Amino acid sequence: MAPDTSSPFKLALISMPWSIFNRPSIQLGTLKAFMEREMNCQVDAFHPYLDVANAISTETYRRISGNSWAGEALFAPLLFPEQKEKARELFFSVLSRKKPQVPDFDKLVSTIDKTCSIWIDSIKWNQYDLIGFSVCFNQLFPSLYAANQLKKTLPGVSVVFGGSSCTGQIGLSLLHHFPEIDYVVDGEGEKSLHSLCRTLNNRTSLSSKQNSVLRPGGLVEKTEEITDINELPYPDYKPYFQEMAQIFSKEPFIPTLPLEFSRGCWWNKCSFCNLNLQWERYRMKNAGRMEKETTHFMQQFECLNFSFTDNALPLKQADNYFKAIASKRIDISFFAEIRAIGQPERLKLYNQGGLSTVQVGVESLSNSLLQKMVKGTTVIDNIAVMKLCSENGIQVEGNLITEFPTTTEAEIQETLVNLEFVLPYHPLSPAAFFLGHGSPIHRDGRAFGISALLPHHKIKKLFPPHYHNSLEQLTKGYRGDRKLQHLLWKPVYQKIEQWQNFHDMRTDKKTAPLQYRDGGTFLIIRQEQPPGQPLQHRLRGLSRKIYLFCHTPQSISNILQQFKSLKEESLISFISELSQKRLMFRDNDKALSLAVHQTLQET
Ligand code: SF4
Numbered sequence: 001m002a003p004d005t006s007s008p009f010k011l012a013l014i015s016m017p018w019s020i021f022n023r024p025s026i027q028l029g030t031l032k033a034f035m036e037r038e039m040n041c042q043v044d045a046f047h048p049y050l051d052v053a054n055a056i057s058t059e060t061y062r063r064i065s066g067n068s069w070a071g072e073a074l075f076a077p078l079l080f081p082e083q084k085e086k087a088r089e090l091f092f093s094v095l096s097r098k099k100p101q102v103p104d105f106d107k108l109v110s111t112i113d114k115t116c117s118i119w120i121d122s123i124k125w126n127q128y129d130l131i132g133f134s135v136c137f138n139q140l141f142p143s144l145y146a147a148n149q150l151k152k153t154l155p156g157v158s159v160v161f162g163g164s165s166c167t168g169q170i171g172l173s174l175l176h177h178f179p180e181i182d183y184v185v186d187g188e189g190e191k192s193l194h195s196l197c198r199t200l201n202n203r204t205s206l207s208s209k210q211n212s213v214l215r216p217g218g219l220v221e222k223t224e225e226i227t228d229i230n231e232l233p234y235p236d237y238k239p240y241f242q243e244m245a246q247i248f249s250k251e252p253f254i255p256t257l258p259l260e261f262s263r264g265c266w267w268n269k270c271s272f273c274n275l276n277l278q279w280e281r282y283r284m285k286n287a288g289r290m291e292k293e294t295t296h297f298m299q300q301f302e303c304l305n306f307s308f309t310d311n312a313l314p315l316k317q318a319d320n321y322f323k324a325i326a327s328k329r330i331d332i333s334f335f336a337e338i339r340a341i342g343q344p345e346r347l348k349l350y351n352q353g354g355l356s357t358v359q360v361g362v363e364s365l366s367n368s369l370l371q372k373m374v375k376g377t378t379v380i381d382n383i384a385v386m387k388l389c390s391e392n393g394i395q396v397e398g399n400l401i402t403e404f405p406t407t408t409e410a411e412i413q414e415t416l417v418n419l420e421f422v423l424p425y426h427p428l429s430p431a432a433f434f435l436g437h438g439s440p441i442h443r444d445g446r447a448f449g450i451s452a453l454l455p456h457h458k459i460k461k462l463f464p465p466h467y468h469n470s471l472e473q474l475t476k477g478y479r480g481d482r483k484l485q486h487l488l489w490k491p492v493y494q495k496i497e498q499w500q501n502f503h504d505m506r507t508d509k510k511t512a513p514l515q516y517r518d519g520g521t522f523l524i525i526r527q528e529q530p531p532g533q534p535l536q537h538r539l540r541g542l543s544r545k546i547y548l549f550c551h552t553p554q555s556i557s558n559i560l561q562q563f564k565s566l567k568e569e570s571l572i573s574f575i576s577e578l579s580q581k582r583l584m585f586r587d588n589d590k591a592l593s594l595a596v597h598q599t600l601q602e603t
Pocket residue numbers: 265266267268269270273274275311312339361
């Protein structure tokens with residue numbers, strides 16, 4: 001085939017604040033590599049969040065980017081000056097509870113405005129055929145602001161929005177309300193963006209087959225996705241590193257690199273979840289490809305910290321992947337989101353392969369709430385994964401969803417009791433329920449007592465009134481039992497705070513608060529409890545054997561089958577006694593030992 005010597009289509013891709021500053025944007029990296037492979041196209045990727053992080057300090061940036069609303073509130077007055085007071089109110093209300101002192105809102109707005117203006121002025125935008133914004137978590141106001149500024153100086157430039165915050169009706173609604181957006185890519189980016197660029201390059205009009213590219217009055221209908229994501233090129237992170245070297249030349253840092261093992265979620269049933277709206281199907285890369293991709297990035301950029309962007313790791317492929325990484329004997333470290341994994345060997349292998357921190361979808365410590373959430377897990381599964389991760393040196397991060405609609409007093413009591421059993425493990429954070437656009441509860445809220453959908457009260461502080469009822473937003477307000485839930489959950493918030501304080505106050509963080517040492521015929525359990533001296537418990541003979549057997553959740557019938565001489569009555573009484581002491585957990589017909597093996601934890 002003769003080489004294409006015509007001048008390339010020029011595409012600018014932008015990721016605005018509040019992307020995590022020490023990571024390149026995987027969306028920009030993926031699209032740049034794909035577009036440059038598929039057509040005669042030059043893609044320039046821009047990460048102005050680096051400029052903003054440098055201007056306001058990385059510490060302040062980290063704090064703001066960790067909150068869903070604070071960053072949007074800082075850009076709201078730049079787009080709608082009349083919203084400044086309300087945006088300031090929102091900013092302080094979402095950040096004020098945490099130390100250190102909240103930064104000055106007005107000063108931040110002015111610094112951000114100045115920094116973004118300097119950045120916009122530094123680029124010759126009229127060289128681009130299309131300017132694209134990747135709009136995901138916390139990037140809506142910053143992207144609207146930048147698009148608005150660009151259109152003011154260059155009204156003829158074409159602007160496209162895409163990303164998880166522009167899916168379906170929300171994308172259409174953005175198009176209708178903001179003339180600075182010419183197109184929205186709805187759903188997976190690669191093929192739709194390619195199709196749009198080809199059309200603009202050929203100066204033809206969009207065909208009816210391009211309905212995943214929305215334009216005012218367009219239909220919401222998706223074109224096909226990438227069938228096999230193994231065929232995608234590696235994301236191109238070079239522009240991020242070039243910008244970082246320039247902006248942070250005096251204080252260089254070593255970034256964490258994002259990796260994508262899979263798209264979508266193999267479970268995809270949770271009633272509160274809207275994380276998978278942009279995907280039609282669940283797809284994954286194979287372990288070999290993933291390993292090569294990781295090695296490539298490690299060698300190209302000399303980084304050892306990686307973060308999987310997956311909603312839930314694909315377990316079978318992950319088994320082979322971590323096995324291969326473990327065999328390399330390198331000091332690599334991964335963060336990943338997982339569903340509750342109950343197999344100790346698997347967690348051990350993952351940790352040997354570098355998995356150091358996980359976000360586990362625990363969500364609740366009440367069985368009936370877990371059923372309402374359609375998590376497909378039980379409380380004992382959740383406690384087991386917290387214990388097994390702790391034992392295998394994997395830090396667990398995660399949330400407990402609070403104020404879930406229709407929560408009963410009995411479910412609150414169950415949660416409060418079960419919180420006492422997880423005291424030895426790394427504390428979770430409370431996350432108040434929000435109604436995500438497109439989630440099963442949003443689509444049919446009646447079963448959850450939701451009688452009407454309303455504009456979200458925080459969104460109302462950011463947008464002027466004439467947007468409130470017509471603009472579709474990612475987070476919805478609703479009429480239901482919100483006030484009641486807020487009251488009901490107060491004791492849970494207090495108990496979680498006590499849990500966090502217990503861990504903060506511990507001086508020896510290397511040892512687990514509940515651990516055992518095995519003497520072969522007996523074992524000694526050491527149990528820290530607030531307040532006072534640690535307790536010591538000794539289990540001998542059969543008691544020791546039962547305790548070790550319940551390392552993972554075991555049914556009563558399983559235990560009886562294992563220890564044939566054991567009477568059911570004695571077993572139940574043993575488990576009850578140890579549960580009262582918070583050394584075991586019993587959930588219906590299953591039991592779990594709670595102490596972690598000290599020797600394992602030290603290796
Ligand atoms: S919450 Fe997590 S596990 Fe549940 S459907 Fe969403 S992505 Fe999947």
